[in-house]
Amino acid sequence: MLNINFWPVRRLCGAAIYILLFTLFFAKNADAIPTFARQTGQNCVACHVGGQFPELTPYGRLFKLTGYTTGARTLPFAVTTVASMSSVANVSKSDTAAAGVSTSNSNSDFYKNNQPIVATGSVFVAGKVTDNIGAFLQVTYDPYASANADGSSSGHTQADNMDLRYADRIVSKESDLIWGVSINNSPSVTDVWNTAPAWMQYVPGASPGSYVFTDAYGPYPSLGAGSNVAGVTAYAYWNQTWYGEFGLYTTADGGARVFSAGIDNGDITHLGGTNPYWRLAYTKAWGASNLMVGAVGMLANVYDGSTNPGDPNAYNQIRNIGLDTQYQYILDPLTITAQAAYMEQSVYYSANTLASGAAYQFYQSDGVTPVAPISPSSTFNTFRAKLALTYKARYGGSFSYFNLTGTTNTLNQTSGYELGGGVLSSANGGGSTRVTGNFTGNPETSGVTFEAFYMPLQNLRLGAQYTMYDKYNGSSTNYDGLGRNASDNDTLYLYAWLAF
Numbered sequence: 001m002l003n004i005n006f007w008p009v010r011r012l013c014g015a016a017i018y019i020l021l022f023t024l025f026f027a028k029n030a031d032a033i034p035t036f037a038r039q040t041g042q043n044c045v046a047c048h049v050g051g052q053f054p055e056l057t058p059y060g061r062l063f064k065l066t067g068y069t070t071g072a073r074t075l076p077f078a079v080t081t082v083a084s085m086s087s088v089a090n091v092s093k094s095d096t097a098a099a100g101v102s103t104s105n106s107n108s109d110f111y112k113n114n115q116p117i118v119a120t121g122s123v124f125v126a127g128k129v130t131d132n133i134g135a136f137l138q139v140t141y142d143p144y145a146s147a148n149a150d151g152s153s154s155g156h157t158q159a160d161n162m163d164l165r166y167a168d169r170i171v172s173k174e175s176d177l178i179w180g181v182s183i184n185n186s187p188s189v190t191d192v193w194n195t196a197p198a199w200m201q202y203v204p205g206a207s208p209g210s211y212v213f214t215d216a217y218g219p220y221p222s223l224g225a226g227s228n229v230a231g232v233t234a235y236a237y238w239n240q241t242w243y244g245e246f247g248l249y250t251t252a253d254g255g256a257r258v259f260s261a262g263i264d265n266g267d268i269t270h271l272g273g274t275n276p277y278w279r280l281a282y283t284k285a286w287g288a289s290n291l292m293v294g295a296v297g298m299l300a301n302v303y304d305g306s307t308n309p310g311d312p313n314a315y316n317q318i319r320n321i322g323l324d325t326q327y328q329y330i331l332d333p334l335t336i337t338a339q340a341a342y343m344e345q346s347v348y349y350s351a352n353t354l355a356s357g358a359a360y361q362f363y364q365s366d367g368v369t370p371v372a373p374i375s376p377s378s379t380f381n382t383f384r385a386k387l388a389l390t391y392k393a394r395y396g397g398s399f400s401y402f403n404l405t406g407t408t409n410t411l412n413q414t415s416g417y418e419l420g421g422g423v424l425s426s427a428n429g430g431g432s433t434r435v436t437g438n439f440t441g442n443p444e445t446s447g448v449t450f451e452a453f454y455m456p457l458q459n460l461r462l463g464a465q466y467t468m469y470d471k472y473n474g475s476s477t478n479y480d481g482l483g484r485n486a487s488d489n490d491t492l493y494l495y496a497w498l499a500f
Contacts, residue, residue, distance in 0.1 A: 044458040049328060050335040050390025051458050053499060054194070054202055057330060058290055061192035065178050065237055067167030068127060068134030076127040076135075082203075084495040085116040086210045090488035094435050103210065106147035109435045111209035118143060119206030119495075122160060136163045139262075144207045153208075158262025159228060161189050161198070178237040185259035186227035187249060187277040190235065193292050195324035195341040196279075197222050200384060203463065203495060212436065213489040215449040215467045219404035221343030221382045223277070224300035224318025225249050226269050230256035233277065243281040248274045249300070251309075270309040272301035288331035296343075297321040306352035313351035320345050333392040340385040348377045349411065362416030362424075371410050371441075380406040380443055393455065400449040406442065408474070413441035415481035423481045439481035442474030447486075459500055465493040 045051045047060030056064065063070050091097055094109040103113040122140040129135060138160035145156030167180030188196040197220065205216025233247025251270045252259035260268045281294035301315045308314070322343035329336040349357075357374045364371060383403045390396035415437035418424045447470050453463035472486035473479045479486060 045393045049330060049337055050396060051393040051455055052202075052388070052390060052396065052461070054199060055337065055388075056192055056194065057328070058285060062178070062240075064136075064192050065167065065180065065235075066169060067132060067165040067180055068136060069129075069131055069167065071128065073128045076125050078124040078126060078499065079122065080124070080204075080497065080499040081121040082119045082206070082495055082497050083116065084119045084206055084211075084493060085114065086112070086206070086208075086214055086494075087114050087492045088210050088213055088488075089490040090484075091210075093482070093484040093488060105151040106144070106153040106208075107151060109209050111147075111153075112144070112206075113210035117206065117208065119211075120204050132168055133164075133166050135165070136161065138162065142207050156262065159185065159259055161186060161227075162259055163189055165190075176239050180235055182233045182235070182247075184231055184233065185229060185252060187223045187225050187229075187231065187247070187298055188279065188296065189227070190233055190245065190247075191279060193281070193294065193324070193326050194337075195292075195294070195326050195339045196296065197322075197341075197343070198227070200339070200341055200386075203465070203497065210491075211493075213467065213469070213491040214493040215400065215451075215465050216493075218402050218447065218449070218467060219382050219445050220384055220402070221322050221324070221341045222345070223296075223298045223320050224302055224316075224345065224347075225271060225275055225277075225298060226302075228252055228260040228263060229269050229271055229275075230259045231277065235279075240285070241283055243279070243283065243294075245277075245279040247277045249277060250274055270303035272303065272312075272315040275300040288329055290328050290330075292324075292326045294324050295322065296324065304350045304353050306350070306356060311352070316350050316353060317348040318345060319348075335390045335393075337388045338386070339388075341383070343382045345380045345382070346377060347380070354411070357411040361419075362410070362413060363419055363421075365417055365421070367417055367419060367421030371413070371416065374411040375407065375409045378407050378409045378412060378443075380404065388451075393458070396453050396455070398449075398451040400451070401447075402449075403446040405444050408440060408442040410441050412443065413438055415439040417481075434480050434482045435484060436473070437480035437482065437484075438473040439479060440474035444471050444474045446470045447472075459498065461495075461497045463495050463497070465495075467491050467493070 047057055047063060049055045049057050088110055091110040091113055096108045101108045103110045120140055120142055122138050124138050126136045140160040141155060141157045143155040144153045146154045148154055162185040164183045165180050170177045182190045184190055186198050188198040194200055201216055201220050205211055205214055229249045230252040231247050231249035233245050235245035237243045277298045279296045281292050283292045298320045300318045302318055303309050304314050304316050306314045324341035327338045354376055362371045386398055386400040388398035414433050447468050449465055449467045451465045453461050455461050468490045469486040472489055477485045
């Protein structure tokens with residue numbers, strides 16, 4: 001574990017946020033409506049493929065790489081909100097259903113199933129500060145963040161994606177170099193391709209129980225550090241062909257606490273030492289087509305929550321390496337986007353995690369023979385592919401395939417047989433779980449998502465997704481050991497996504 005002192009960066013992160021917020025709010029020219037479209041004078045389809053926010057066109061990528069600084073400075077506010085409804089195929093195989101708990105109760109496994117809700121809302125402060133400095137700051141409200149004892153739920157507001165940049169461009173007859181530095185709160189949030197871990201999941205999900213099986217919560221390539229951390233990255237894009245980025249991340253506390261604002265001190269992601277992140281990509285454009293082939297990686301030491309962040313035995317080491325590609329065809333009235341991403345994540349568990357895992361023992365079906373000993377590490381392999389089309393920036397659809405595989409590890413088993421036989425379940429006071437439980441210790445989850453959407457306005461998308469599972473938590477049938485099948489989780493998701 002690297003132990004470089006990171007406190008100057010934390011102070012720099014915090015100071016930069018406050019200075020940029022002040023400048024954005026009180027800019028002399030802040031008298032236009034607050035969108036990037038107004039700042040650049042362009043329609044949404046100039047930056048977003050077929051108008052599908054947040055997927056970027058080549059122009060949109062250059063706008064982000066040059067620090068959100070193209071155009072005139074405007075009032076830097078924007079708002080998005082998502083209204084949605086989720087319907088899970090089978091809500092009967094759960095402890096709460098067996099106990100007669102209504103799906104309108106926040107303690108239900110399928111809270112808000114078949115009920116329309118306002119799922120999330122976000123406020124953005126974003127745009128040009130100077131010719132070289134710009135920002136993208138998002139704060140999100142979740143009205144169903146926590147469950148209350150009386151069956152209601154409580155909302156919560158916290159920092160979301162944050163990216164503050166200094167960028168410059170050096171152009172000569174022989175070369176075109178864009179370079180910059182970003183202070184941000186999530187590895188890959190700086191990325192400009194929608195195959196990056198921070199951006200491949202593009203339709204916002206919701207937190208109620210019935211939404212856990214929507215596409216937003218399916219397996220996606222991810223980086224061990226997660227979000228709401230603090231980091232500094234430097235990047236360069238040469239001749240609009242080669243892209244490289246390197247950064248270091250640490251805990252968003254102290255002067256960088258703004259990056260994890262709204263999250264309780266005990267719940268923020270603690271990282272041990274400095275945690276390196278890197279990104280490489282090759283791009284090529286011809287005619288109406290453009291292609292990217294890239295790689296990404298990170299090494300993160302993540303606190304396991306077992307004791308306290310000062311305990312050296314309380315950090316899992318997570319190693320990521322991934323490959324991704326994106327092809328776009330953009331020619332009015334049709335756009336086509338094809339994406340694929342693969343991520344290998346190796347988790348080396350902390351001493352505390354291994355000790356706690358060994359303290360609870362499941363048994364084979366005979367009720368006598370213990371299951372295999374826990375393994376000190378696990379490997380997870382995630383593959384995602386998506387094909388999307390839009391017509392006249394108004395009608396569109398997509399098809400996605402997801403597949404998560406990995407090592408079988410007793411440490412990841414949450415359902416099993418007790419001593420003497422019989423399956424433990426939370427209904428009878430045992431430690432196992434229904435619905436999201438894992439009976440085998442294997443993570444395998446696979447399926448497909450079909451989507452259709454209609455955009456009556458350039459800032460409103462009405463969509464329907466249907467996600468179908470072939471396997472869930474290691475099996476097609478009885479994956480939780482308590483009778484639930486993967487197909488029981490098939491889910492219809494209807495949404496209206498408005499940005500203004």
